[in-house]
Amino acid sequence: MAEEPLLRLVDVAKRFKGARRGAPPVQALDGISLTLDPGRSLGLVGPDAGGKTTLMRILAGLVEADRGSVEVMGRPVAELDRNQVGYMPQGGALYGELTVRQNLELYARLRGVEPEDNPDRMATLYRATGLADFRDRPANRLSGGMRQKLALACAVVAAPPLMLLDEPSVGVDPVSRREIWDLAQELAGPHSAIVWTTSILDDASRCDDLILLHQGRILYEGAPSGLAKVAADRTFAAPLPSEGRREALQDLLERAEVVSASMSGRSLRAICRSASPPPGRTWLPAEPNAEDGFSALLDDGRPLPPSVLAEAFPPRTADRDRPAIAALQLTKRYGAFTAAQDITFTVFPGEIFGLLGPNGAGKSTTFRMLCGLVTPSGGLGTVAGRELTRAAVGARAALGYMPQKFSLYGDLSVIANLRFVAGTYGLKGAGARAAVDRVVAALDLEPFTAHMAGLLPLGIKQRLALGAAVLHTPPVLFLDEPTSGVDPLVRREFWHHINAIAARGTAVLVTTHFMDEAENCDRLLLINRSQAIASGTPDDLKRAVLGNPDPTLEQAFVTLIEAQARSESAAA
Ligand SMILES: Nc1ncnc2c1ncn2[C@@H]1O[C@H](COP(=O)(O)OP(=O)(O)OP(=O)(O)O)[C@@H](O)[C@H]1O
Ligand SMILES: [Mg+2]
Missing domain, CATH: 3.30.70 (Alpha-Beta Plaits)
Known part of the structure; x- marks a missing residue:
């Protein structure tokens, strides 16, 4: 007899009330029907705010549908045994003060898996996430991608029959992305199923089936190749x-x-x-x-x-040959651990410079030192001619910084956040209003202005954060993974803005885990485990790939990282 489907949804709908009084309700899902059999994986994609997270929350029994039926493992979702489902909410649900090991063991025990009795499982999770050397580090001191991998490991530690993973690969580097997918598949086995939401179509293409949700409806359903x-x-x-x-x-x-x-x-x-x-x-x-x-x-x-967005930036033609950003042997140590070691590079006005590297390489640490948010243990960083660690707070207005982690006010509306940030940059009155209006229009934030920032879908949060970083049209722009969690069409728009802003003479320092995006950079620095291992134009980096006349930057990235790992293990 064929096994029962793990999921069966018939005509599911969900509507939320409008963000402001008198605003029309939002139809988050409308007429969703699907089944998922054991042994299958389903990739859920769609534009930002397309309904993915709402659907995941309904499947996890956290939100009730207004209409339709939701059956999980043959029973109504209301009777769901939570131990049977590994749910990873967007961004994960880690205990920041607890260490990597404590988080993982806590989740294991909560799901009835004793870590001592399952050493192989624990060892597999440490290996696949690359976190073995960081067991004793508190989760809030991990890099963004490391946290994401830990959250995934916690969700799947008990190898439950149904895994609901909401954007598990946001901010995960290209090599690890493949590894965590393999891990999820390995743990799933023939009787379990995976639902995996993502804004990365390459990830979704690894699933057996793919559903594209748009405005709460299914726009495509079938094999990834069909899309x-x-x-x-x-x-x-x-x-x-x-x-x-x-x-x-x-x-x-x-x-x-x-x-x-x-x-x-x-x-x-x-x-x-x-x-x-x-x-x-x-x-x-x-x-x-x-x-x-x-x-x-x-x-x-x-x-x-x-x-x-770019048109508002004044054309900057002066001092084109004086570095707008300079890092000279920037180093950061946390106790005995070195997060960044002797990082040196310069970025000139009008240039886009990319910092690339695997999770935990030290990219965000370098950003934070340059923005004056972390004090270097050694070396020097200057931005627009000023050493920011020593400069007055006012000097920071000379730069725009989009941090990797969303850091605007979650309990303020989109518009209130933008007005607040405009104020901190010294924009007032009509100037502030014009800047806010411009950002809202350019980044399609109009439908969300009254929404609380903390509750926005991930891709919309990123639009807001980018908007906030460019309100004051700064001469120097720091973008730490601006496009993580953003859908492909909006990613294209982000780069359209970034390229046009650079063309006005702004210096841009950017990091990304999307190697096709890194092709937009004039020059790149590849760092791995705190140290620079390669630098040059995208074409320079590609020369590392031997025997392939037309390699992609992703192939170059993998080749360079693997070569370093080999030379290190040979030296050891
Ligand atoms: N306060 C801290 N205490 C100890 N270690 C830290 C602290 N902050 C960062 N680290 C460590 O420094 C290393 C580099 O982190 P960083 O955030 O710079 O990486 P990243 O290159 O930005 O990675 P990702 O691609 O995941 O964002 C990581 O091993 C991280 O755990
Ligand atoms: Mg980072």
């Missing part, structure tokens, strides 16, 4: 020019016939609104992927307008 086919016959590639690659991309994105465009390897890629390629260049048909299909399916038909 890619939506963009068949309208995906094209052309050789990437060696000079002016960002300008070429900007130009493409603003064309009426183009849905989305990106750089990959030595190519410019474009997804078009019809089967004819954009004019100019020598375009050849290219194989679409699930992300291309996603973009094509959700295309609203409107060309991307020039960046209003």
Whole structure:
């Protein structure tokens, strides 16, 4: 006899009341039906605020549907035995003061798994998350990606029959992303099922089935390969020019016939609104992927307008050859542990400089030292000619900083947060109002202005945080993983803004775990385990990949990290 489905949803709907009095209610889900059999994995994707988290919360029994039936393991969800479900809420639910080991063991015991009786399971989790050396570190001192991996391990520690993972791979580096997916699959086995929400289509493509939720409805359901086919016959590639690659991309994105465009390897890629390629260049048909299909399916038909955010930045042409950001042997130690060691680089006005590296490499630590939020143990950091650790707080107005972790006021509305931040930058009256209006319009925040910031969907939080960092059009911009948790179409828009802001003469320091985004950078520094291991243009880094004439930056990243690991183990 066939096993019962682990999940069966019929015509599920959920509506929330409007954020302000008199505002219409929000239909978060509408007419969702699906089944999930044992041994299957389901990837849940969709644009920001598309309904993914609401659906996950309904499946976990935390939110009640208004309509329809929800059965988990053959019983109504209201009778759910929580021990049978491994639920990882967005951002995880860790105890910050407890160590890695204490968190993991606590979750294990809560689920009836005694760590002492299951040494293999615990060892597997430590290995797969790379946290073995950090067992005794409190969770609130882990890097963003390390925390995310620990939260996932806690959710799956008991290998429950149903795993509900809400954005487990946000902020996780490209190598670890694959590893944690393998781990989840390994633990799932033939009788368990996984639901995995993500804004990364590459992750979702590893699932057996994929559902794309848009405005509370299912827009696509089926194999991941089927989603890619939506963009068949309208995906094209052309050789990437060696000079002016960002300008070429900007130009493409603003064309009426183009849905989305990106750089990959030595190519410019474009997804078009019809089967004819954009004019100019020598375009050849290219194989679409699930992300291309996603973009094509959700295309609203409107060309991307020039960046209003960037237009507000005054053109800065002076002092182009004086570094706007300089890190000279920046070092940070926490006790015996070194988080960043002798990090040296400079960023000039108008340049986009990318810090890349695996989770825990020391990227955010370097950002925080440069922004004057963490005191270096050694070395020097200057921003716009000033040493920020010693400068007055006012000097920080010269820079915009988007931290990795959301740090605006969760219990204030979107608009109140923006007004507050504008005030801290010294913007007043009409100037402040104009800045706030511009950010709201450019980042499509209008529907959310009255929402409490802490309750926003992840991708919308990121838009708000980016908006807050550029309100005062600073000459120097620090963006720590700006696009983590943002859907592909909005990621494209973010980079459209970032590129246009740099073109005005602003210096941008950015980190990202998306290697296609890193192609936008003029120069890159790759750090691993606190030290710089490679630097140069994207093409310079790709030269590390031998025997492949057209490697992607992701291949270069993996090659360089693995080479360092090998040379270290040879030396040991
Ligand atoms: N207050 C602290 N005490 C001890 N260790 C810390 C502290 N803050 C950070 N670390 C450690 O420093 C290392 C680097 O962390 P950092 O946040 O800079 O990494 P990252 O490169 O930004 O990683 P991710 O990609 O995950 O964001 C990590 O091992 C982290 O646990
Ligand atoms: Mg970080």
